[in-house]
Amino acid sequence: GESVGLHLPTLSVQEGDNSIINCAYSNSASDYFIWYKQESGKGPQFIIDIRSNMDKRQGQRVTVLLNKTVKHLSLQIAATQPGDSAVYFCAESYIPTFGRGTSLIVHP
C-alpha cells in the first residue's frame, strides 16, 4: 500500500516552547487523518483528527494543519510540557497505517 512517512525521527524542545511535528503522506485519495501519541509501554492514544475538506483543526493545546497540495500534515503543540514526551504518529484512514513516528523529548 501507499506509505505514510515522517520527516524527523526525534525532536527535542524546552518546556514551554511550541513543538511542530511533520508528516508526509503519499496517497492523494486519503480523506481522513489522525495523530496518535504513544507513551512508552502503552498503546497509541488518539490526539486529534482532520478530514480532507479542512485545512486546520484545533484542539486543546494542539493544532493539526493539512496541506493537500503537497500532501503534508503537521501537529503543533503549544506550550509543550514534560508530559508531552512520547512518540507521535500520523495515520491515514480508519485503518491506521503508521509511519516511523517522531520521538518528542521535552526538557524541563
Place this chain on the structure above:
Amino acid sequence: GAVVSQHPSWVICKSGTSVKIECRSLDFQATTMFWYRQFPKQSLMLMATSNEGSKATYEQGVEKDKFLINHASLTLSTLTVTSAHPEDSSFYICSAEGGRVNTEAFFGQGTRLTVV
C-alpha cells in the same frame, strides 16, 4: 472515547508453548479489530484485520497458522501465538473500530510478550 482492553498486559512463556491475548471493546460493538506488532524503537506493524464472524485477513509476511486470530463476538477478538519462539517477543497491540465511516480506531494498552 471508547475503551479497548487487552489482557494480559504482559506475559512470559517458554519456547514452544502457545499464548493467547485477548482484546475487548468495553463500551461499543467492534465490527472490525486490528492486531499490530511493535518491536523496540520501531513503528506499529499491522499484522491482520479481523471482522466478526469471518476469517481474518493477514498482511503479507504474517503467518496465519502461527498467529491465530478469532473474532467470535462483536466485543472480543483473540490472538494466539502458537509454538512461540524468542523472536516472537514483542509488544502486541489491538485496536477496534465500531463501523462508522472515517472515525478513529481505539487502541488497547498493549501486551508485552517475552518468550524465553
